[in-house]
Amino acid sequence: MKKHFNIIIAGAGGIAEAAGLILMEWSDVTPTLFIGDRNHLKAKKVATWIEAGTTKPCSVEPFLLAEEGLTQEMMAILRKGDIILDCLPGSQATRIAEFAKDFQLHYANLTEYIAETEKIKDLAKDVTTGFILQTGLAPGYIDLLANGLFQQFCADFKVDSISTLELKVGALGKHAVAPHYYGFTWSPVGVATEYLKDTIVLRDYVKTTLPSLSERATIIIDGRTYEEDLTSGGAADLPDALSGRVRSLDYKTLRFSGHYAWVEKQLAELKRSANPIEALQRKMQAAIPHIEEDQIVIYAAVEGKDIEGVLRRREVSKRIFPQKVGNHQLRAIQTTTAAPLVQAAQLLLENPIKGVLLQSQINTDKFLNGNYVVRVYGKTKTT
Numbered sequence: 001m002k003k004h005f006n007i008i009i010a011g012a013g014g015i016a017e018a019a020g021l022i023l024m025e026w027s028d029v030t031p032t033l034f035i036g037d038r039n040h041l042k043a044k045k046v047a048t049w050i051e052a053g054t055t056k057p058c059s060v061e062p063f064l065l066a067e068e069g070l071t072q073e074m075m076a077i078l079r080k081g082d083i084i085l086d087c088l089p090g091s092q093a094t095r096i097a098e099f100a101k102d103f104q105l106h107y108a109n110l111t112e113y114i115a116e117t118e119k120i121k122d123l124a125k126d127v128t129t130g131f132i133l134q135t136g137l138a139p140g141y142i143d144l145l146a147n148g149l150f151q152q153f154c155a156d157f158k159v160d161s162i163s164t165l166e167l168k169v170g171a172l173g174k175h176a177v178a179p180h181y182y183g184f185t186w187s188p189v190g191v192a193t194e195y196l197k198d199t200i201v202l203r204d205y206v207k208t209t210l211p212s213l214s215e216r217a218t219i220i221i222d223g224r225t226y227e228e229d230l231t232s233g234g235a236a237d238l239p240d241a242l243s244g245r246v247r248s249l250d251y252k253t254l255r256f257s258g259h260y261a262w263v264e265k266q267l268a269e270l271k272r273s274a275n276p277i278e279a280l281q282r283k284m285q286a287a288i289p290h291i292e293e294d295q296i297v298i299y300a301a302v303e304g305k306d307i308e309g310v311l312r313r314r315e316v317s318k319r320i321f322p323q324k325v326g327n328h329q330l331r332a333i334q335t336t337t338a339a340p341l342v343q344a345a346q347l348l349l350e351n352p353i354k355g356v357l358l359q360s361q362i363n364t365d366k367f368l369n370g371n372y373v374v375r376v377y378g379k380t381k382t383t
Helices: 014-026 040-053 072-080 090-102 114-123 141-157 188-196 259-268 276-287 332-349 364-368
Strands: 006-010 032-037 059-064 083-086 106-109 130-132 162-173 199-203 206-210 217-221 224-230 246-255 294-305 311-320 323-325 328-330 355-357
Touching: 006 014, 006 072, 014 032, 014 040, 014 323, 014 328, 014 332, 032 040, 032 072, 040 059, 040 328, 059 072, 083 090, 083 332, 090 106, 090 114, 106 332, 130 332, 141 162, 141 294, 141 311, 141 332, 141 364, 188 276, 217 246, 217 294, 224 259, 259 276, 294 332, 311 332, 323 332, 328 332, 332 364
Parallel strands: 006 032, 006 083, 032 059, 083 106, 106 130, 130 355, 162 246
Antiparallel strands: 162 294, 199 206, 199 246, 217 224, 224 246, 294 311, 323 328
16 A cells, blocks of 8 residues: 555454454555454454554554444444455445445455355445455455466467366365364355355356355375365356356365365255254364464466467466464465455555456456565466
8 A cells, every 4th residue: 555544344353354464564554444343352352463463553443343233433434434344254245335335435355155246246336436346365366366367378379268267276274184184274154155055157158057066076286186176156257257268167175185075974964954054064163173374275277279279278376374474473364365355455445446346357467466465475477
């Protein structure tokens, strides 16, 4: 950020605290932050944590973000703000977006929830500010990486369409133990949701819906073996944007071998559950620990024939580990999710954007190598 802004962060979880710390440490001009959560004590703790973590003078004001309605305190802060960074669960996204619209603030969120994203696109048709949706890691960074690969492939090989575009991300621990071969690095409800909600893909150039966890396969990335399977939300708007130009496009989540078989076993026991997402979440939380030492594995690939009919493939892969920001060590899931969110905030605040800006509409090279993103992901080339 090259000017001073008042930035409101909705939520006080791990991504919210990471976004706040990154804004303080890596901005040219330190912003004023407002951290809101339904648990006021939690908001206070995050504000104190950010203040202790930054090496720069800063102002972080916690406030109570009521679950319903608008308090006087909320209205006063919303009137001061320039942008809302929505780090709340996806179920809250529409409500926070409505605040942004009503108080004429820019808005950026992280959610992979498809229904809520569609609602926000509808309510934002007549906004006077900019809304960037699904701008974290997956959806978010992975979609820009894949779209950049696609666009560069078409330009270099003088074609308009390709056969395959693959997007894969794994938020993993460094180790995996039986029987679940997994450790939580982010929201358990988010994991359960992506496993059970349908996923949108391209098949034979046409947008279609498939059940999540319905196309398991093995993949080797940088010499390491993983399992991959379809999960919901990670493809963002690419199935819409690239319909007719890509024969097969999908987003898959990477896991260590054995995890998906364990999930399958749990789901078989939950067939009659009235709320399978909630039931799976409970089962996973009872068996799977939360871990701190994590890693993010990213893989994107494009495959197709060049103008002479030669089959070609391009791939990009990255492994990202915990990183120190200011005085705090952040988990890899925190930096890889928060950095694109903060980059999106800069894009909105420093450019005349009105209405919704989707992942396929963002300049891939500038964003992937933006000043916040590059400090986490490194330089990215899609050639």
